[in-house]
Structure formats: C-alpha cells, structure tokens
Amino acid sequence: MSVQSNVEVHSEWGIVSARQAGRNLAKELGFGGVDQARFTTAISELARNIYLYAEQGEIIIETVENSRITGVQRGLKITARDRGPGIKSIREVMEDGYTTSGGLGAGLPGVKRLMDEFDIDSVTGEGTEITAIKWLR
Amino acid sequence: MADSYSFMQEQYTKILKTYLEEKNEIGLYQAQQFSKKVLENQISPEEVVSLHIEALEHFFPDLPQGARDSFDFLIEIMMGYGMAYREHQILRDKQKELESEINVAASMQQTFLPDEIPEMDTLDVGVISVPASKMSGDYYHFVKDDNDCIGVAIADIIGKGVPAALCMSMIKYAMDSLPEQRLQPGALLENLNRVVEQNVASNMFITMMYGSYDSRVHHFYYSGAGHEPGFYYNKAEDSFEELYAKGLVLGLNRDTQFREYHKKVEPGDFIVLLSDGVTECRTDDGFIEREEITRLIRQYSDLSAQEIVDNVFYQLEKLQGFRLRDDFSLIILRRKV
Numbered sequence: 001m002s003v004q005s006n007v008e009v010h011s012e013w014g015i016v017s018a019r020q021a022g023r024n025l026a027k028e029l030g031f032g033g034v035d036q037a038r039f040t041t042a043i044s045e046l047a048r049n050i051y052l053y054a055e056q057g058e059i060i061i062e063t064v065e066n067s068r069i070t071g072v073q074r075g076l077k078i079t080a081r082d083r084g085p086g087i088k089s090i091r092e093v094m095e096d097g098y099t100t101s102g103g104l105g106a107g108l109p110g111v112k113r114l115m116d117e118f119d120i121d122s123v124t125g126e127g128t129e130i131t132a133i134k135w136l137r
Numbered sequence: 138m139a140d141s142y143s144f145m146q147e148q149y150t151k152i153l154k155t156y157l158e159e160k161n162e163i164g165l166y167q168a169q170q171f172s173k174k175v176l177e178n179q180i181s182p183e184e185v186v187s188l189h190i191e192a193l194e195h196f197f198p199d200l201p202q203g204a205r206d207s208f209d210f211l212i213e214i215m216m217g218y219g220m221a222y223r224e225h226q227i228l229r230d231k232q233k234e235l236e237s238e239i240n241v242a243a244s245m246q247q248t249f250l251p252d253e254i255p256e257m258d259t260l261d262v263g264v265i266s267v268p269a270s271k272m273s274g275d276y277y278h279f280v281k282d283d284n285d286c287i288g289v290a291i292a293d294i295i296g297k298g299v300p301a302a303l304c305m306s307m308i309k310y311a312m313d314s315l316p317e318q319r320l321q322p323g324a325l326l327e328n329l330n331r332v333v334e335q336n337v338a339s340n341m342f343i344t345m346m347y348g349s350y351d352s353r354v355h356h357f358y359y360s361g362a363g364h365e366p367g368f369y370y371n372k373a374e375d376s377f378e379e380l381y382a383k384g385l386v387l388g389l390n391r392d393t394q395f396r397e398y399h400k401k402v403e404p405g406d407f408i409v410l411l412s413d414g415v416t417e418c419r420t421d422d423g424f425i426e427r428e429e430i431t432r433l434i435r436q437y438s439d440l441s442a443q444e445i446v447d448n449v450f451y452q453l454e455k456l457q458g459f460r461l462r463d464d465f466s467l468i469i470l471r472r473k474v
C-alpha cells in the first residue's frame with residue numbers, strides 16, 4: 001500500500017510543511033541521515049520554485065515500488081505541480097550554471113543530481129509538473 | 138558509490154580512533170591525506186559529516202542526544218556545499234570536453250595557413266604567427282604565380298579566440314576564390330571588402346594589408362584596409378620608414394576604394410608586415426614603442442628573414458613575461474642582393 005502526503009505551497013510555511021512531510025516519510029522508509037537531507041533539500045528547492053515563480057501549487061510525496069530480480073525496491077517520489085507561468089526554455093533551465101541564484105549547484109539541475117530519477121513537464125501559461133524519485137539503497 | 142562509502146567509513150573510524158588516542162601531528166597528517174582520498178572517491182561534504190557522526194557514535198555510545206542532533210543540523214548546512222561540489226565535477230568534465238573540441242578546431246585552423254613559405258632566388262621571406270590563446274584571429278597568406286610574382290596578405294580580425302577564428306576561415310575562402318586580382322592590391326581589397334560586408338556580422342571587422350611583389354623588376358605594390366602600418370627598411374640609408382596605406386577596415390562600407398602604393402625595392406631593402414599584436418605588446422610599463430620593434434629588427438638584421446622574425450618574437454614574448462595578450466604575426470620580405 002502506498003503512503004501519500006499532499007502539501008499546499010503558497011508561503012514559506014508551505015515549504016517547511018513539505019520538507020517536514022518528506023523527512024517523516026524518508027525516515028519511516030529507512031533512509032539514512034544524508035539521504036534524508038538530500039531528499040528534503042530537493043523538496044525544498046522545488047517548493048521554493050513554486051512559491052517564487054508560480055505563487056502557489058502543491059507538493060505530493062508518496063512511496064513507490066519497483067520489482068527487480070533482486071527483490072522489491074522501495075523509494076519516494078516527489079511531484080511538484082503548479083498552474084503558474086510555466087518554464088519557457090526547459091533546456092536552458094536544466095543547464096548547469098543557469099540559476100538566477102548564482103549557479104552554485106542548486107536549482108533544478110541540483111535537484112536532478114540529488115535524486116535518482118527526474119522528469120519535468122512545463123507548458124508556458126499553463127504550469128509546471130516536476131516528478132523525481134529517490135530509491136532506497 | 139555505496140562500496141567506497143563503507144570502505145571510507147572503516148578507514149575514517151580507524152584514523153580518527155588513532156588520533157583521539159594519541160592526539161599528535163601524525164594523526165592530523167593522516168587526516169589531511171584522507172581528505173584527498175575523500176575527494177578521489179567523490180565523497181561529498183555532507184557524507185563526510187555523516188562519516189564523522191557514525192564514527193563518534195561508535196566511540197561514544199553515550200553521546201548526548203543534543204550533540205548527536207547537532208550533526209543533522211550540520212548535514213543540512215553542508216548540503217549547499219554538496220550541491221556546489223557536484224556541479225563542480227560536472228563543469229570540470231564539460232571544460233575538458235570544450236578544451237578538446239577547441240584543440241581540434243585549432244589544428245583545423247592551422248590548415249588554413251600556408252604550410253610553407255615561398256622559396257625564391259630573389260626574396261628572403263620570414264614568417265611567424267602565434268595565437269594568444271588556442272585559436273587565432275590573425276591570418277596571412279602567400280601566393281606565387283608563374284612569373285615569379287608573389288602576393289602576400291596579412292589580416293587581423295578585430296576580436297580574438299573562436300569568433301575571430303570563424304571569421305578568419307571565411308576570409309581564407311574568400312581570398313581563395315579571388316585569384317585573378319592577385320597582382321592588384323587595391324582591386325583585391327575592394328572585392329574582399331564586398332564579400333566581408335555581405336557575409337560577416339556587422340560587428341566584426343577585419344583589417345588587412347595586401348602587397349604584391351614583382352621580382353622581375355623589384356616593384357612592391359600594396360594597399361591597406363585600416364591595418365597596422367608596417368615598416369620599410371632602406372638599406373642604402375640604413376633607415377626605417379612607416380609602410381602606411383590609407384583605407385577603411387573591411388566590412389564597414391560596401392563601396393570603399395583602396396589606394397594603391399608603390400615602392401621600388403633595392404637590394405638589401407626589406408618590407409615588414411605585422412599585426413597589432415606586435416605593436417601593442419604590453420609590458421608593466423605600458424605599450425612598447427614602435428621604435429622598439431625597429432630597434433630589435435635592426436639588432437638581428439644580419440640574420441636571415443626567418444631568424445629575424447623568430448628572434449624579434451622571442452624578445453617581445455620575453456618582455457611580456459611569456460604571456461601574449463594578442464595574436465602576434467610578423468612577416469619580413471627582403472630582397473636578396
């Protein structure tokens with residue numbers, strides 16, 4: 001059974017709640033301290049983008065499973081969804097060093113590196129949906 | 138990744154234990170060596186904090202909860218460094234990739250330049266062209282026809298590096314496609330000017346000096362397009378004069394006309410063509426004087442044309458602490474006796 005947590009983001013409080021929800025689930029699932037921090041940082045960056053650029057949206061965190069020969073692999077998936085302005089040039093934004101925050105490795109490319117899987121969909125004028133998964137090692 | 142982490146964990150615990158027991162410089166030296174290993178194994182900063190807390194918990198099972206919790210805080214603080222660290226690794230790989238691309242482009246560019254300088258009974262020719270970085274914005278070109286007439290061009294694309302090099306490749310093809318005006322410098326520049334004006338971005342300019350030397354009668358005809366003046370050395374008077382040619386830079390105005398100048402060349406006289414990287418040699422005291430260049434040329438004037446340009450380059454390179462600020466090209470054509 002999958003566990004899910006939805007958090008509305010329209011203020012910095014929302015960012016903190018999303019982090020909290022993510023950390024709780026990561027702990028429960030058995031992620032170590034460093035991976036908890038990485039997962040939470042990814043949530044933080046995505047939630048902050050919603051707050052800054054789309055004003056409001058939601059962060060959904062849920063457990064996911066993947067059957068492998070070695071057994072069932074468990075992980076956590078973040079979905080960050082908003083109906084904001086969308087991202088015009090995704091390719092540019094995914095380039096290292098693009099962020100307005102000065103290119104110190106944070107931002108979306110940083111999130112992608114913190115996670116194991118990363119997917120982004122965005123339509124200008126309609127909104128953005130980013131999903132990312134971190135597997136339990 | 139996971140393997141190297143647990144291996145590092147073991148090592149870290151061991152050297153930290155030794156240090157805590159003996160508290161001496163050897164232990165700290167081991168830590169310093171370990172920090173290199175951490176980087177080699179691509180362990181990120183937040184993982185180092187985690188190595189530390191795990192080792193501490195091992196040595197001090199009764200570690201106060203507050204101290205333990207403070208490490209979660211520290212891990213969070215280190216996340217920024219961790220992200221910057223991972224980006225750094227990627228950018229480093231990217232830079233290597235770019236560098237090897239530029240190396241390929243630079244060796245391609247070398248093929249645009251003549252691979253040998255013309256050998257003639259009447260003229261002693263010396264050429265040196267050195268880019269400030271990998272790609273050059275200077276260009277030179279020689280053609281020799283059946284009548285022992287030689288055409289020589291020296292050009293400087295305003296700007297440096299890759300954009301200048303791209304522009305230079307265009308100049309090369311444009312020159313190759315205008316063979317018939319070879320001996321008429323003015324007409325050649327007029328044609329070239331139209332090609333540049335039509336094909337090159339309006340913020341790119343090219344200066345050029347083009348000359349043709351008729352070695353049957355020893356006349357030198359030349360025209361210039363905003364190019365750094367060269368020198369003419371008069372052997373009989375043992376004096377240098379400016380080799381100046383009035384004309385607008387290429388690409389500025391479609392209908393520019395270029396005046397043609399003429400010199401009668403006597404035995405031992407020589408023509409010096411250069412790019413502004415030679416005259417705009419910068420030392421800590423500012424630009425060098427043009428006289429400095431003629432002084433150097435005179436100093437080596439007993440040598441062959443090639444040895445003169447090589448030596449002048451060496452001296453000017455040395456003057457600048459072996460760091461060129463601009464592409465450097467120097468050509469000497471000397472009438473043999």
Ligand SMILES: Nc1ncnc2c1ncn2[C@@H]1O[C@H](COP(=O)(O)OP(=O)(O)O)[C@@H](O)[C@H]1O
Pocket residue numbers: 045049050053054082084085086087093098099100101102106107108109128
């Ligand atoms: N949810 C979003 N909606 C609209 N634009 C976004 C969103 N997320 C990111 N962007 C755009 O992408 C750019 C890059 O984002 P990011 O990589 O997080 O770096 P930074 O936020 O530091 O600029 C932002 O400057 C913004 O223009």
Ligand SMILES: [Mg+2]
Pocket residue numbers: 045048049107108
């Ligand atoms: Mg951001």
